[in-house]
Structure formats: C-alpha cells, structure tokens
Amino acid sequence: MVSFLTNPRAFMVFSRIAAPVLGxxxxxxxxxxxxxxxxxxxxxxxxDSIRILFIHVPAAWVAMFSYLCLGVASLLSLVFRHxxxxxxxxxxxxxxxxxxxxxxxxxxxxxxxxxxxxxxxDGRMTSVLILLLLWIAYIALRSAIDDEARAARAGAILxxxxxxxxxxxxxxxxxxxxxxxxxxxxRAEAGDRLPDVYLTPLLxxxxxxxGLFGALWLVRIRTEVRRRRIRVLTLRAAEG
Amino acid sequence: xxxxxxxxxxxxxxxxxxxxxxxxxxxxxxxxxxxxPLAAGSDTDRLAPVAVGVAWMVLALACLLSLDRLxxxxxxxxxxxxxxxxxxxxxxxxxxxxxxxxxAGGAPLALAAPxxxxxxxxxxxxxxxxxxxxxxGALAFAFIGGIGAALALGARRGGLLVAAIVLPLFCxxxxxxxxxxxAAALGSGGVSGLMLLSGWTLAAVALSPLAMAxxxxxxxx
Numbered sequence: 292m293v294s295f296l297t298n299p300r301a302f303m304v305f306s307r308i309a310a311p312v313l314g315x316x317x318x319x320x321x322x323x324x325x326x327x328x329x330x331x332x333x334x335x336x337x338x339d340s341i342r343i344l345f346i347h348v349p350a351a352w353v354a355m356f357s358y359l360c361l362g363v364a365s366l367l368s369l370v371f372r373h374x375x376x377x378x379x380x381x382x383x384x385x386x387x388x389x390x391x392x393x394x395x396x397x398x399x400x401x402x403x404x405x406x407x408x409x410x411x412x413d414g415r416m417t418s419v420l421i422l423l424l425l426w427i428a429y430i431a432l433r434s435a436i437d438d439e440a441r442a443a444r445a446g447a448i449l450x451x452x453x454x455x456x457x458x459x460x461x462x463x464x465x466x467x468x469x470x471x472x473x474x475x476x477x478r479a480e481a482g483d484r485l486p487d488v489y490l491t492p493l494l495x496x497x498x499x500x501x502g503l504f505g506a507l508w509l510v511r512i513r514t515e516v517r518r519r520r521i522r523v524l525t526l527r528a529a530e531g
Numbered sequence: 532x533x534x535x536x537x538x539x540x541x542x543x544x545x546x547x548x549x550x551x552x553x554x555x556x557x558x559x560x561x562x563x564x565x566x567x568p569l570a571a572g573s574d575t576d577r578l579a580p581v582a583v584g585v586a587w588m589v590l591a592l593a594c595l596l597s598l599d600r601l602x603x604x605x606x607x608x609x610x611x612x613x614x615x616x617x618x619x620x621x622x623x624x625x626x627x628x629x630x631x632x633x634x635a636g637g638a639p640l641a642l643a644a645p646x647x648x649x650x651x652x653x654x655x656x657x658x659x660x661x662x663x664x665x666x667x668g669a670l671a672f673a674f675i676g677g678i679g680a681a682l683a684l685g686a687r688r689g690g691l692l693v694a695a696i697v698l699p700l701f702c703x704x705x706x707x708x709x710x711x712x713x714a715a716a717l718g719s720g721g722v723s724g725l726m727l728l729s730g731w732t733l734a735a736v737a738l739s740p741l742a743m744a745x746x747x748x749x750x751x752x
Binding site: 438455463 | 687709752
C-alpha cells in the first residue's frame with residue numbers, strides 16, 4: 292500500500308499535498324479539542340488542573356509512538372539500506388524528543404497542584420525521562436559521526452537497541468516503583484473510566500497531536516530530502 | 532577454540548596492561564565513595580541507608596571508564612580489520628573483548644563493592660549478596676557498554692558520547708540489583724532481584740554481540 296512512497300520522487304509529490312492537508316485537519320481538531328477542553332466542567336477533585344491532562348496525556352502517547360516510528364524507520368533503513376527511511380528516522384528524532392520533553396514538563400505542571408510536588412520518582416515519569424535520554428543519545432550519536440552513511444547506520448543500530456530495551460526499561464521501572472494512576476481511558480473498567488465529557492476532548496486532542504506529529508514529520512522529511520539533494524549538487528559543483 | 536583462547540589471552544593482557552590495569556578504576560571507585568561522606572556529611576545515620584545503593588551505583592559509573600578504549604585502539608591501528616578477516620566471527624570477537632573487559636576491569640571492581648558498602652555503614656552480612664550482584668552486574672555493564680563503545684567508533688567526543696548512550700541502557704540492571712540489595716537489607720531476601728539481574732545479564736551477553744558486531748562492521752565500512 293505504502294510501497295510507492297519508497298520512491299523519493301513519489302514521496303515528494305505525495306507529501307506536498309498530504310502535509311498541508313494533515314496540518315489543516317490537525318488545526319481543526321486542535322481548535323475543537325481545546326474548546327471542548329476548556330468548556331468541560333471542573334473535576335470534583337482536580338479542579339481546573341484537569342485541563343492540563345488534555346495537553347499532557349496526548350504528548351506522552353505521541354512520545355512513545357514516535358519512538359516506535361523511529362524504530363520502524365531504522366529497521367527499514369538498516370535492512371533495505373533505503374535512503375528515504377533513514378531520512379525519516381533522522382527527521383523523527385528532534386520531534387520525538389520535543390514531544391517527550393513536552394510530556395515531562397506538562398506532567399510536572401499537573402503534578403504540582405495535584406500531587407503537591409513538581410517531580411515524583413514514579414515509574415511512569417521515570418521511564419519517560421529515560422525515553423528522553425534515549426532520544427538525546429540518538430541525536431548525539433548521529434551528530435558526532437561526520438560520515439553521513441555511517442552515522443545513519445550507527446543511529447539505526449542504536450535505535451533498534453533502544454527499541455528492544457524500551458519494554459524492559461518500562462516494566463522494570465514499573466516493578467521498581469509506581470504511584471501513577473492506572474489506565475482510565477479506553478480499555479479501563481467502567482468505574483475507572485473517564486466520563487465522556489473529558490474523554491471526547493482527550494480523544495480529539497490525541498488525534499490533533501498525532502496529526503501534528505505526522506504533518507511536522509512529513510515536512511521535516513521533505514526538508515531532509517532537499518538538504519541531501521543540495522549536498523549532492525554542491526559536491527558535484529565543487530568537483531566541476 | 533584455540534583462536535578464541537589466543538584472542539582472550541591477548542585481550543586480557545591488553546586490558547590488564549593498559550595504564551596500570553584495574554588500579555585507576557579502583558582508585559576512581561574509592562574516590563567517588565570518599566566524596567559521598569564529604570558532600571553529604573559523615574553521619575552514620577545518614578550514610579548507612581544509602582550505603583548499598585551508592586556502592587552499586589558507583590560500580591555502574593566505574594564500569595564506564597575504560598569503555599572508550601575497548602575497541603578504539605584496535606580500530607585506530609587496524610587490528611580490528613585484521614580481526615574481522617580472521618577465522619573468528621566478529622560477534623565472537625566482540626564477546627571475547629567484553630569478557631576480557633569484565634575479567635580485567637569489572638571483576639576487581641566487583642570485589643571493591645562490598646568493601647565500599649561496609650565502609651559506608653552497610654551490614655557486613657550483606658557482603659556476599661553485594662559481591663554476587665556486583666559480579667553479575669559488571670558482566671552486564673561490560674556487554675551493554677560494549678555496544679556504546681562500538682557505536683561511538685569514529686565519532687568525535689568519544690568518551691562522553693559512550694556514557695550518554697550507555698547509561699540509559701544501564702537502568703534495568705541497576706533497578707534489579709538495587710531491588711535485590713534493598714530487599715536483603717530489609718530482611719526479605721534478595722533472591723528475586725538477583726534472578727532478574729542474572730536473567731537480564733544472560734540476555735545482554737547473548738544479544739549485544741550482534742549489535743556490537745554490526746556497529747564495528749559499520750565503522751570499518
């Protein structure tokens with residue numbers, strides 16, 4: 292289905308239309324989601340601070356989802372030596388790091404009024420912090436190797452090592468210490484489930500975050516493809 | 532088999548002879564242990580609760596020290612190219628290098644861990660468990676660290692980069708070992724944590740040579 296995208300030219304044609312369309316849909320979902328989020332009644336325990344959840348929870352979901360995207364792109368670039376997959380991996384990293392940092396910061400803002408502390412060494416927060424460190428390691432490794440092809444493969448190996456380790460880190464950290472509340476969204480028991488007045492804006496905001504990630508990712512891949520084309524042209528011009 | 536033994540002997544000789552053998556790492560270990568009472572106060576009440584945890588954490592840090600020389604020297608002088616064309620698969624070469632790293636660096640550090648913990652105020656009855664955790668953990672640190680060392684080949688800023696890559700991956704073994712030690716300190720037995728640590732170490736020993744060899748091939752390509 293998506294195999295036509297492996298052709299960079301086809302990808303550029305596709306993303307030229309897809310990125311703005313996705314961006315517009317994202318803007319719509321973001322506006323409605325924010326509106327519903329602010330229109331929702333105050334929570335009986337958390338008060339107004341429940342509105343932070345609408346920008347916090349989707350950020351955490353996208354943070355994990357984007358690492359999965361990095362892993363898949365890295366696997367494709369390692370196995371098939373595909374340049375576009377590597378461009379996607381490289382373009383993904385700063386986005387994923389930004390969403391992970393956003394999840395940590397908004398979580399901290401939510402924790403202050405709710406738990407009475409900016410930071411708690413709780414399982415889920417700690418594992419997101421480790422995720423941020425993995426992103427930083429990936430970005431640092433890629434930028435420390437000058438040869439681009441070599442940096443690409445080293446980065447791909449590191450991303451896959453991280454992907455294998457991520458579930459272990461996640462579960463070991465949970466096993467270590469957890470006071471974060473359990474799941475209260477789509478698969479939760481009836482009693483733990485968020486009421487629809489909160490669930491609907493949360494769902495819309497999640498779609499908006501996913502769309503934002505997708506749209507920015509597409510734009511960044513386009514930039515990366517162009518950057519490489521410029522590099523090749525510059526080298527060719529320098530050779531005369 | 533004999534080729535593997537020759538390589539192990541060479542690596543052990545290099546690791547042991549490299550700048551005073553395990554002495555600098557042991558000195559680093561002692562110095563960090565010394566800094567804790569200097570920084571946080573020498574009260575036994577304050578030191579004793581964190582004694583095992585600090586001994587365990589400093590072990591993870593000390594295992595980072597010699598990592599950036601694990602492949603670097605062979606990479607620079609062409610030895611790694613020779614090893615790659617030799618009779619042993621590169622995965623085995625990497626595993627042997629890490630094993631030598633553990634024997635020459637990790638194991639002496641593991642011997643220091645219970646001493647440091649007891650000096651900081653841990654119960655001496657915990658010493659055997661600390662030694663067991665440190666021995667197993669240092670093996671895991673050597674193999675996981677090898678991935679970082681191999682990935683950083685040919686990179687600028689090698690040393691710090693290896694630490695940034697490797698430390699997040701150290702989290703699961705540090706958690707398992709720490710849980711074992713604290714459970715034992717509270718008197719509920721540290722066996723489950725030690726089992727988890729051993730299982731994780733076995734997985735690391737089995738899987739990380741694949742990543743190391745891929746990273747070495749990439750650096751030599």
